[in-house]
Amino acid sequence: MNFSKDLVAASATHLALAILNEGDSYGYAILKRVSELSDGQIQWTDGMLYPALHRLERLGYVVAEWRLSERGRRRRYYRITESGQRRLAAQRRQWQTVNDTLRRLWPSSTLDAGSGLAW
Amino acid sequence: MAADNETLKGLIDQWRSQLSRRAALRPSDLAELEGHLRDQMAALTETGLTDDEAFLVAAKRLGNLDAVSQEFAKEHSDRLWKQLVADSAPESAPARSSSVELVLVIALALAAAAAIKVPQLFGFAFFGELEEASFYARNLSFFVLPLLTGYLAWKRQLPAARRPWLALPFVVAAVLVNSYPLVPDGVTLILVALHLPIALWLVVGVAYTGGRWPWDGDWYDGYMNFIRFSGELFIYYLLIVMGGGALIGLMALLFSAIEVDASWLLLEWVAPCGAMGAVLIAAWLVEAKQSVIENIAPVLARVFTPLVALALLTFLATMLWTGQGIGAEREALIGFDLLLVLVLGLLLYSLSARDPQAPPNLFDWLTALLVVCALIADAMALTAITARITEFGFSANKTAALGENIILLVNLAWSAWLYARFLWRRSASFAALERWQTAYLPVYAGWAAVVVVAFPPVFGWK
Numbered sequence: 001m002n003f004s005k006d007l008v009a010a011s012a013t014h015l016a017l018a019i020l021n022e023g024d025s026y027g028y029a030i031l032k033r034v035s036e037l038s039d040g041q042i043q044w045t046d047g048m049l050y051p052a053l054h055r056l057e058r059l060g061y062v063v064a065e066w067r068l069s070e071r072g073r074r075r076r077y078y079r080i081t082e083s084g085q086r087r088l089a090a091q092r093r094q095w096q097t098v099n100d101t102l103r104r105l106w107p108s109s110t111l112d113a114g115s116g117l118a119w
Numbered sequence: 120m121a122a123d124n125e126t127l128k129g130l131i132d133q134w135r136s137q138l139s140r141r142a143a144l145r146p147s148d149l150a151e152l153e154g155h156l157r158d159q160m161a162a163l164t165e166t167g168l169t170d171d172e173a174f175l176v177a178a179k180r181l182g183n184l185d186a187v188s189q190e191f192a193k194e195h196s197d198r199l200w201k202q203l204v205a206d207s208a209p210e211s212a213p214a215r216s217s218s219v220e221l222v223l224v225i226a227l228a229l230a231a232a233a234a235i236k237v238p239q240l241f242g243f244a245f246f247g248e249l250e251e252a253s254f255y256a257r258n259l260s261f262f263v264l265p266l267l268t269g270y271l272a273w274k275r276q277l278p279a280a281r282r283p284w285l286a287l288p289f290v291v292a293a294v295l296v297n298s299y300p301l302v303p304d305g306v307t308l309i310l311v312a313l314h315l316p317i318a319l320w321l322v323v324g325v326a327y328t329g330g331r332w333p334w335d336g337d338w339y340d341g342y343m344n345f346i347r348f349s350g351e352l353f354i355y356y357l358l359i360v361m362g363g364g365a366l367i368g369l370m371a372l373l374f375s376a377i378e379v380d381a382s383w384l385l386l387e388w389v390a391p392c393g394a395m396g397a398v399l400i401a402a403w404l405v406e407a408k409q410s411v412i413e414n415i416a417p418v419l420a421r422v423f424t425p426l427v428a429l430a431l432l433t434f435l436a437t438m439l440w441t442g443q444g445i446g447a448e449r450e451a452l453i454g455f456d457l458l459l460v461l462v463l464g465l466l467l468y469s470l471s472a473r474d475p476q477a478p479p480n481l482f483d484w485l486t487a488l489l490v491v492c493a494l495i496a497d498a499m500a501l502t503a504i505t506a507r508i509t510e511f512g513f514s515a516n517k518t519a520a521l522g523e524n525i526i527l528l529v530n531l532a533w534s535a536w537l538y539a540r541f542l543w544r545r546s547a548s549f550a551a552l553e554r555w556q557t558a559y560l561p562v563y564a565g566w567a568a569v570v571v572v573a574f575p576p577v578f579g580w581k
Contacts, residue, residue: 002235027151045182046159050151051190058194058475058550066147072156101299 008044012052014095015042017088020062020080027053027076053078061087126172131156134178141184141190147476156181196344217407223273224403227266231399232392234262245387253303256312257296263398265289266318270399271326274406281330288322295572305581306515307574314519314567320349321564333561342557347471348405350416350464355401363393416473420465424482424489427465429494431458438499445503452520455500459527462493466534467556475549479542487538490531497528515578517568526566530559 019025019033027049035040056062061084067077080088131153138149159177164170181187236245238258243251266283277285292315301308325332327340327348367385374381438445445451469486501524508517537552 004330014417026154028155032162046155046187047152047182047184048186048190050155051187051194054148054191054476055194057548060548060551060554063548064476068178074150075154086579 003042011042012044012049013056014088014091016049016053016056016078017061017080017084017091020078021085024077024079026078030078034055056084061082127174129334130171130174133324134174137184138188141191143188143195145474145476148191152181153189156446175299176579197201220274220403224270224399227270228396228399231263231266231395232480235391235395236388245391249303253301253308256308257299257301257315258293259291259312260316260319261289263395264316264323267291267398267402268323268326270402271323272330275326275329277326277330284332285322285326285330286321290569292319299575300580301575302581307578307580310515310519310574311571314570317567318564321561324349324560342560343471343553346467346556346560347414347416348402350468350471351409352398352401353412354415355404356397359397359401360394363397367393414472416468416538420468420472421482424465424469424486427461428485428489428492431489431496435492435496445500451500451505452517452524456520456523456527457498459493459497459524459531462489463527463531466531470553470556473549475553477549483538483542487542489513490535490538494528494531494535497524497531501525501528515574515581519574522566522570526562530556530562 016030016033019030025033027046030053031044031046031049034044053062053064056093057078060081062078062080064076064078066074069075134151134156135153138144138152139146144152156174156177159180160170160173163173163176166334168176238254239245243254245251245255265286268289272282272285296311296315299311301311321333324342324345327345331341367389371382371385387562437443466486466489505521508521534552534554537555541549541552
C-alpha cells in the first residue's frame with residue numbers, strides 16, 4: 001500500500017516512540033517491527049527513519065548510545081525517556097480521537113465491503 | 120568467493136564515500152546507516168540472495184542519498200554553518216538569485232544611510248541641541264531595524280500576508296516613544312534608547328526564522344540559528360565599523376594636509392550614514408558566508424571561556440582572602456550585569472558550535488565552572504546591593520539594572536542545573552540546554568519592552 005508522504009511523516013515518530021516504549025531498540029529492528037506489526041503494509045524509505053530518530057533525541061524524547069550486539073556489531077540503541085512516554089501518552093489520546101471519529105464515519109461493514117472493491 | 124568479497128567491499132566503500140561527502144552527515148551517522156545496510160543485507164542473504172543482490176536491494180531501501188542527506192540537513196541545520204556544502208543538490212525552496220540579492224542589499228544599505236539624514240530636512244541637526252539629540256536617541260532603532268527585518272523577510276520568502284505583522288511592532292513602538300514627553304536629559308530617555316533595540320531585535324528574529332513567533336509550537340527550531348546569526352552579525356559589524364573609523368581618521372589627516380576642513384562631512388555624513396548602512400552589509404555577509412567561513416563567535420568563546428573563568432576565580436579568591444564586601448551600588452550593579460552578559464555570551468556561543476550528540480568533554484566542565492563562578496559572584500553582589508536599594512529607594516536606573524540582573528541570574532542558574540544533569544547523570548540531553556536558551560529569548564525582549572513602555576511614566580519622564 002502506498003501511503004501519502006504526510007501520513008508517513010505524521011505517523012513515523014509515534015510508531016518509533018511506541019516501539020521504543022516496548023524496550024530499547026535500534027533503527028533496523030524498529031523498521032522490522034513496524035513491518036511485522038503492519039503485515040508488511042507500512043514500508044518507509046529506510047534512511048528517513050534516522051533523521052526522525054535524531055529529532056526525537058534532540059527533543060529529549062529518547063536518548064541514544066552505542067552498544068555492541070551479540071555478534072560484535074556496533075549499533076546505536078535508542079531508549080525512551082520519561083518525557084517521551086508523556087509525549088506518547090498525549091499523542092495516543094489524539095490518535096485515538098481521530099481513529100474513533102473515522103470509525104463512526106466509516107462503519108466497519110462498509111470498510112470490509114469496500115476493501116474488496118477497486119477504489 | 121574471495122573475489123566476491125572484494126567486489127562487495129568495494130561497493131560498500133563506494134556507497135560510504137558517497138555519503139561521507141554530505142556536510143549534514145557526521146561519521147557516527149555514517150556508521151549508523153552502514154550498520155543498517157549490513158543488517159538488511161544479512162537478512163536478505165538468509166532468504167537466498169547473493170551478496171551483491173542483497174547490497175543493491177538494501178541500498179535501494181535506504182533511499183535516494185540526496186533525499187536522505189537533505190532530511191539529515193533539515194534536522195541538523197547547525198552542521199551546515201561550519202562547512203562548505205559539498206553536494207550540489209539544490210534546496211527544496213528555490214534560492215534567491217545572488218546578484219539580485221546583492222543589488223537589494225546595497226539599495227537597503229543606501230536607504231538606511233539616507234534614513235538617518237531625513238530628520239535633518241525637518242530641522243533636526245545631527246549634532247544639535249539637547250532636544251534634537253533626544254530625538255535621535257529615542258528613534259535610533261527605526262532607521263535600520265525595519266530595513267533589516269524587511270531584508271530577512273524577503274530572503275526567507277515570508278508570505279505577503281504575514282509581513283504586516285512584522286511591521287506592527289515597529290509602528291506601535293515608534294508612535295509610543297515619540298508621544299512620550301521624555302525629559303531630554305533624563306535617565307528614562309537613555310533607558311528607552313538602550314532597551315528599544317533589544318525589544319525590537321526579537322522582531323528581527325521572527326523575520327530571520329521565517330515568521331516564527333514565540334507562541335508558535337516549533338519556536339525552538341529556528342532560534343539557535345538566530346543566536347548564531349546575531350553573534351556573527353555583531354562581530355562583522357564591529358570589524359566594519361573599526362575599518363570605517365580608521366578610514367575616516369585617515370581621510371581627516373589627508374584633508375588637513377591640504378588645509379581643507381572636512382570634519383563636517385566626515386562626522387555629520389560619512390560616520391552616521393556608514394554606521395547605519397554597515398548593519399545591512401554585515402547581515403548580508405553573515406548570510407552569504409554562513410556555510411563558507413568558520414563561525415567567529417564560537418572561536419572567541421573558546422578562547423575567552425578559560426580566561427574569564429580564571430579571572431573570576433581570582434576575583435572570588437581575592438574577595439574571600441581580604442574579606443572585603445562588595446561596595447558602591449550602581450556602578451557595581453552595572454558591572455555585575457555586564458559580567459553576566461559576558462558569561463551568558465560565552466555560554467551561548469560555546470553551545471552554538473557544539474555537536475549536540477557528543478558526550479561531555481573537558482570544555483563542558485570548564486564552561487560549567489565559569490557559570491557557577493559567575494553565579495556565586497553575582498549572588499554575593501545581589502544580596503549586598505538589594506539591601507542598599509531597599510534602604511535608599513528605587514530609581515529608574517537601579518530598577519532596570521536590578522531587573523536585568525535577576526533575569527540573567529535565573530537564566531544562568533537554570534543553565535547550571537541543566538549542565539550539572541548533563542555532566543553527572545547524563546539524564547538531561549544537551550539539547551535541553553539549547554532549548555532553554557532559545558525559549559528564554561522572549562524574556563529579554565519582554566523585559567526590554569517593559570522598560571521602554573512602563574518606566575518613563577512610572578518614574579515621571581525624568
